Amino acid sequence: MSFDVILLRFGEWTLKGKNKSVFAKKLLENVKEKCKEFSSVRITQEHGRMFVELNGQPYEPVIEKLQEVFGLVGFSPAIRVKNDLEAIKKAALSIVRGEKNVQTFKVVSKRSNKKFPIRSLALNQQIGGHILANAQPIRVDVHQPDLSVYVEVRSTGTYVYGKDVPGLGGLPVGTSGKVLLLLSGGIDSPVAGYLSLKRGVELEAIHFHSYPYTSERAKQKVIDLAQILTRFGGKIRLHVVPFTEIQTEINKHCYESYSITIMRRMMLRIAEAIAQRRKALALVTGESLGQVASQTLESMNTINAVTHLPILRPLIGLDKQEIITISKKIGTYETSILPYEDCCTVFLPKAPKTKPEKEVASRLESRLDMDRLIKEAVEQTEMIEVKPESPETFSYFS
Amino acid sequence: MIYLDHSATTPVHPEVVGVVTDVMQNIYGNPSSLHGLGVKAERLVEEARRVIARKLNCSPTEIYFTSGGTEANNLAIRGVAEKLQSRGRHLITTQVEHPSVYDVMKQLEQKGWRVTYLPVDRDGRVSLADLEKAITKESVLVSIMHVNNEVGTIQPIEQIGRMLANYPKILFHVDAVQSFGKLPIDLQKTPIDLLSISAHKFQGPKGIGALYIRKNIQLMPQLVGGGQEQGIRSGTLNVPGIAGMAKAVLLTEKQPHFLRDCQKWKKALIEKVTERVKPVVINGDLSLEGGAPYVINLSFPGVKSEVLVHALEEKGIIVSSKSACSSKTEKPSRVLKEMGRNDQEALSSIRISLGYQTTAAEMEQCADKLIEVVTKLQQVMKVRSR
Numbered sequence: 149m150s151f152d153v154i155l156l157r158f159g160e161w162t163l164k165g166k167n168k169s170v171f172a173k174k175l176l177e178n179v180k181e182k183c184k185e186f187s188s189v190r191i192t193q194e195h196g197r198m199f200v201e202l203n204g205q206p207y208e209p210v211i212e213k214l215q216e217v218f219g220l221v222g223f224s225p226a227i228r229v230k231n232d233l234e235a236i237k238k239a240a241l242s243i244v245r246g247e248k249n250v251q252t253f254k255v256v257s258k259r260s261n262k263k264f265p266i267r268s269l270a271l272n273q274q275i276g277g278h279i280l281a282n283a284q285p286i287r288v289d290v291h292q293p294d295l296s297v298y299v300e301v302r303s304t305g306t307y308v309y310g311k312d313v314p315g316l317g318g319l320p321v322g323t324s325g326k327v328l329l330l331l332s333g334g335i336d337s338p339v340a341g342y343l344s345l346k347r348g349v350e351l352e353a354i355h356f357h358s359y360p361y362t363s364e365r366a367k368q369k370v371i372d373l374a375q376i377l378t379r380f381g382g383k384i385r386l387h388v389v390p391f392t393e394i395q396t397e398i399n400k401h402c403y404e405s406y407s408i409t410i411m412r413r414m415m416l417r418i419a420e421a422i423a424q425r426r427k428a429l430a431l432v433t434g435e436s437l438g439q440v441a442s443q444t445l446e447s448m449n450t451i452n453a454v455t456h457l458p459i460l461r462p463l464i465g466l467d468k469q470e471i472i473t474i475s476k477k478i479g480t481y482e483t484s485i486l487p488y489e490d491c492c493t494v495f496l497p498k499a500p501k502t503k504p505e506k507e508v509a510s511r512l513e514s515r516l517d518m519d520r521l522i523k524e525a526v527e528q529t530e531m532i533e534v535k536p537e538s539p540e541t542f543s544y545f546s
Numbered sequence: 547m548i549y550l551d552h553s554a555t556t557p558v559h560p561e562v563v564g565v566v567t568d569v570m571q572n573i574y575g576n577p578s579s580l581h582g583l584g585v586k587a588e589r590l591v592e593e594a595r596r597v598i599a600r601k602l603n604c605s606p607t608e609i610y611f612t613s614g615g616t617e618a619n620n621l622a623i624r625g626v627a628e629k630l631q632s633r634g635r636h637l638i639t640t641q642v643e644h645p646s647v648y649d650v651m652k653q654l655e656q657k658g659w660r661v662t663y664l665p666v667d668r669d670g671r672v673s674l675a676d677l678e679k680a681i682t683k684e685s686v687l688v689s690i691m692h693v694n695n696e697v698g699t700i701q702p703i704e705q706i707g708r709m710l711a712n713y714p715k716i717l718f719h720v721d722a723v724q725s726f727g728k729l730p731i732d733l734q735k736t737p738i739d740l741l742s743i744s745a746h747k748f749q750g751p752k753g754i755g756a757l758y759i760r761k762n763i764q765l766m767p768q769l770v771g772g773g774q775e776q777g778i779r780s781g782t783l784n785v786p787g788i789a790g791m792a793k794a795v796l797l798t799e800k801q802p803h804f805l806r807d808c809q810k811w812k813k814a815l816i817e818k819v820t821e822r823v824k825p826v827v828i829n830g831d832l833s834l835e836g837g838a839p840y841v842i843n844l845s846f847p848g849v850k851s852e853v854l855v856h857a858l859e860e861k862g863i864i865v866s867s868k869s870a871c872s873s874k875t876e877k878p879s880r881v882l883k884e885m886g887r888n889d890q891e892a893l894s895s896i897r898i899s900l901g902y903q904t905t906a907a908e909m910e911q912c913a914d915k916l917i918e919v920v921t922k923l924q925q926v927m928k929v930r931s932r
Contacts, residue, residue, distance in 0.1 A: 364585050542590055544565045544793055545597050
């Protein structure tokens with residue numbers, strides 16, 4: 149049995165009112181982008197439904213790709229036949245036969261083409277009867293069947309499908325405005341990026357690089373992480389901020405116990421400046437309450453005080469184990485745990501303040517040539533475009 | 547010259563030579579070095595690893611580079627045996643393995659492990675029932691080759707893998723040196739724990755190979771030192787070799803008709819030879835599912851393999867007797883003996899093995915020369931045709 153189309157099912161955004169077309173348009177773009185690599189595949193729309201026309205392409209790899217698209221809750225590979233009872237019966241039977249371990253089934257018919265002579269209920273009975281007669285041993289169970297066979301009679305043809313493969317859900321990327329993700333090399337921030345993408349944002353990322361205290365490998369690791377996120381978010385602009393001077397200045401002029409607090413405040417100031425340039429409306433961090441010294445509420449308060457931008461913290465409700473589970477699922481875990489120094493670990497104080505005060509932080513910061521440091525860091529920031537295509541840089545394997 | 551000894555080794559593809567040369571000249575950093583040159587070499591290695599992982603449908607972190615098939619086999623078997631000896635000291639393999647498996651098993655036997663060598667049928671295939679019978683509570687590893695290097699018989703590794711999935715404590719190693727790049731191997735579909743490959747069997751450079759080790763499997767490193775390859779295989783990475791191997795892997799995908807062509811030519815050659823020469827014995831399975839179509843093994847009782855190989859070489863046809871590594875020893879082939887051939891048959895076999903460059907014309911010439919040479923030798927050796 150080979151499938152002709154994949155039927156796409158949408159999520160909550162279909163409940164929206166006037167904005168609906170914006171969501172649909174964006175989703176169509178994203179789906180098209182994902183299917184680009186399959187040369188025979190075309191995307192079509194009809195009465196609020198979206199179809200992936202396979203034209204001979206096996207459906208599994210296509211679904212695998214579509215499982216990286218937010219805004220889709222499920223997929224059903226379907227057979228398309230003419231509006232002809234015998235053809236429909238045959239297709240329905242092959243759907244049942246193509247599934248393993250099906251002991252009970254039901255048929256759910258929908259006749260949106262009223263010119264078709266057989267009513268839905270009668271269709272259910274006739275198709276069900278055909279399956280019963282030819283796919284023994286099998287029983288009908290209308291309440292909790294192992295498999296529901298869906299039959300949709302439309303004006304252009306009849307779609308028959310069974311399997312429902314779950315999608316990612318969420319909102320189509322690019323429908324909720326732009327955010328700037330503070331991307332370190334750790335486990336948390338890529339997951340935060342993923343979860344914000346899930347809510348439909350367009351993502352840019354910012355990373356603080358302290359060469360030579362952190363290595364080229366650490367920077368490459370962050371590029372690799374951004375690259376993994378592009379699977380879900382398309383192209384990601386990564387802003388790499390030179391942070392060495394700021395860190396050494398903090399180290400020279402401020403109490404060791406406040407160095408992390410002030411470092412985080414500097415990061416936020418720079419991120420805010422970059423966000424303004426890039427027209428991002430919020431910052432996203434991988435913070436989760438109580439994980440480390442800088443993530444107490446007191447600490448967040450003191451750090452947060454330097455910016456007016458909303459800071460989204462998608463991980464706030466998650467335990468470490470839950471975060472790790474997601475990072476393994478999205479494929480960032482293996483990269484995140486590579487052991488390279490990052491800017492937070494190099495200048496790590498022995499006893500960071502867990503309840504830093506705003507006033508103390510401000511006083512310490514007055515010893516720094518703040519405006520110059522920030523201005524220079526922003527100006528010298530390198531922008532890297534990370535694209536979903538494979539990150540290969542050697543021409544040998546193309 | 548017509549080269550038909552591709553199971554021994556293959557000519558290196560010019561594009562592979564290009565990659566290896568370029569890497570030697572330009573990317574000479576040590577991938578373990580901190581500086582930029584090292585980083586560049588490391589990235590090249592990781593990219594190559596991804597290429598190979600994609601071909602096998604596994605994760606790049608499951609690919610460990612070795613110096614070739616022999617080292618991969620040694621590492622897999624001895625590494626598992628030593629690591630898991632507290633769990634059990636019983637190993638299972640077959641009578642027809644390559645020496646880099648067979649002799650490791652023999653060596654472990656001397657050190658106190660118990661080894662079961664599964665018998666094979668006339669085609670050279672093990673039976674699932676025999677394997678299941680051999681399993682004991684002490685068993686820790688089953689090592690079975692994919693394609694036999696002498697006769698090309700394909701072992702049912704998919705069924706074996708599925709059967710062994712019922713014994714989660716037993717690891718399954720597959721020596722895929724003669725099949726990788728030619729027969730499809732999908733590690734998501736076939737439950738295999740360890741798998742050996744070697745680059746020079748598919749137009750890659752010599753001295754480079756890899757062992758696939760499924761995630762979360764631990765084994766005892768056989769080379770210790772700098773801790774490369776996650777500590778499993780120390781030693782500075784062979785960067786040009788690795789890049790060349792990945793290139794060769796990509797080139798295997800440009801040969802969609804290889805198996806089909808080989809099967810056609812193999813059939814034609816065997817038909818022609820059996821029609822014109824007697825006695826002749828065909829060794830191996832002729833079906834497409836049961837035997838690799840790129841290996842042909844024939845015995846001409848009464849005509850010694852070595853003589854036949856030299857006589858054919860005089861006519862410009864390069865074939866081999868037994869596997870290349872053991873060609874110099876004057877003993878009847880262990881594999882053929884296990885397949886039920888008598889000494890005469892086992893001493894008179896030659897292997898014709900095809901490669902990507904092999905053509906229909908070459909195969910026809912090979913058949914003609916083979917018939918000519920064998921007929922002449924039979925007269926000299928006074929072999930009576932039956």
